[in-house]
Amino acid sequence: xxxxxxxxxxxxxxxxxxxxxxxxxxxxxxxxxxxxxxxxxxxxxxxxxxxxxxxxxxxxxxxxxxxxxxxxxxxxxxxxxxxxxxxxxxxxxxxxxxxxxxxxxxxxxxxxxxxxxxxxxxxxxxxxxxxxxxxxxxxxxxxxxxxxxxxxxxxxxxxxxxxx
Amino acid sequence: xxxxxxxxxxxxxxxxxxxxxxxxxxxxxxxxxxxxxxxxxxxxxxxxxxxxxxxxxxxxxxxxxxxxxxxxxxxxxxxxxxxxxxxxxxxxxxxxxxxxxxx
Numbered sequence: 514x515x516x517x518x519x520x521x522x523x524x525x526x527x528x529x530x531x532x533x534x535x536x537x538x539x540x541x542x543x544x545x546x547x548x549x550x551x552x553x554x555x556x557x558x559x560x561x562x563x564x565x566x567x568x569x570x571x572x573x574x575x576x577x578x579x580x581x582x583x584x585x586x587x588x589x590x591x592x593x594x595x596x597x598x599x600x601x602x603x604x605x606x607x608x609x610x611x612x613x614x615x616x617x618x619x620x621x622x623x624x625x626x627x628x629x630x631x632x633x634x635x636x637x638x639x640x641x642x643x644x645x646x647x648x649x650x651x652x653x654x655x656x657x658x659x660x661x662x663x664x665x666x667x668x669x670x671x672x673x674x675x676x677x
Numbered sequence: 678x679x680x681x682x683x684x685x686x687x688x689x690x691x692x693x694x695x696x697x698x699x700x701x702x703x704x705x706x707x708x709x710x711x712x713x714x715x716x717x718x719x720x721x722x723x724x725x726x727x728x729x730x731x732x733x734x735x736x737x738x739x740x741x742x743x744x745x746x747x748x749x750x751x752x753x754x755x756x757x758x759x760x761x762x763x764x765x766x767x768x769x770x771x772x773x774x775x776x777x778x779x780x
Binding site for chain 2: 515516519520523524526527530531533534539542543546549550553556557560561562564565568569572573576577580581583584585587588596597598599601604605607608609611612615616619620633634636637638641642645648649652653655656659660664
């Protein structure tokens with residue numbers, strides 16, 4: 514029963530990913546991306562990672578979708594994806610080769626199950642991986658500052674006025 | 678978790694990664710490039726949690742997945758802001774056209 518649930522959820526995610534890739538309208542792709550986030554968060558929740566599932570659902574399906582729709586509303590009618598430069602059969606061949614190689618390398622890894630003592634997320638984050646927390650804080654701060662700088666309208670300074 | 682569920686999740690991760698790579702190869706729109714990166718990151722988050730579950734150390738898998746989600750969100754936000762600025766400056770989001778423009 515558990516296998517069927519995983520199968521349905523992951524096939525739904527793969528279908529949404531395919532539709533997001535081939536769809537010409539980027540707004541449709543954005544909605545498919547939100548569906549992938551929701552389905553992935555359900556799978557992550559079923560695997561037992563509840564905190565990550567909540568983060569994925571709120572950030573991936575919520576915040577990123579809102580940002581994408583905002584960006585699309587700014588760029589307007591230009592949001593149609595043109596045809597690709599690379600021939601599609603060549604792209605499919607490369608992707609199939611890469612996926613088979615990845616599966617060949619990753620498959621033996623799951624055959625060996627190493628059971629170690631599980632520690633809860635709070636202990637791992639605040640004791641073993643405290644550097645990650647600091648990196649996350651710096652990333653969020655730099656991301657906010659970067660966006661403020663990028664989205665601000667350029668105003669002519671004194672040099673520009675003097676040149677005029 | 679039984680063996681077939683492990684296989685199904687591994688196939689799902691490989692499928693999402695493959696479609697993300699395919700999208701990166703064929704897409705020309707700058708916003709859609711960010712979107713394809715998002716699909717790749719979702720596969721990676723799933724793989725990290727799955728690896729934590731299989732190795733019996735779910736807390737470590739969750740912590741690395743949380744870091745990846747934060748970094749991915751910053752990448753998406755900055756990428757979209759860059760796309761908006763590129764559209765304001767060049768009037769297009771087509772990557773081959775942008776790469777041939779000067780200024």
